[in-house]
Amino acid sequence: MEEYTRERAAEWLNKHWQGPKICPICQSNNWVFSESLVEIRPYHGGQIFVGGTLYPLFLLICGVCGYTVLFNAIVAGLISPTPAKEEKIDAPAVEKKES
Numbered sequence: 001m002e003e004y005t006r007e008r009a010a011e012w013l014n015k016h017w018q019g020p021k022i023c024p025i026c027q028s029n030n031w032v033f034s035e036s037l038v039e040i041r042p043y044h045g046g047q048i049f050v051g052g053t054l055y056p057l058f059l060l061i062c063g064v065c066g067y068t069v070l071f072n073a074i075v076a077g078l079i080s081p082t083p084a085k086e087e088k089i090d091a092p093a094v095e096k097k098e099s
């Protein structure tokens with residue numbers, strides 16, 4: 001099984017990142033890869049779909065200002081896609097922020 005490592009992420013990114021590798025916010029060049037993969041899931045109106053679609057990502061974080069870039073780990077070939085099965089559960093009481 002393929003595994004995420006910062007080294008593999010850096011190797012992939014160096015092949016794909018064209019132009020100067022500077023932060024668009026603070027103009028520094030002090031990037032750090034996330035320690036592990038993270039995931040983002042679709043918003044379902046406050047309900048959680050366990051086993052539903054997830055987007056596995058690795059992060060590139062500016063070490064100066066914290067600006068964060070997301071990269072899809074499947075597209076980068078760092079992990080294999082797994083088939084998703086959807087199962088709806090009631091979300092625990094979540095604080096909703098109303099403005």
Ligand SMILES: [Zn+2]
Pocket residue numbers: 023024025026027028062063064065066067
């Ligand atoms: Zn920055």
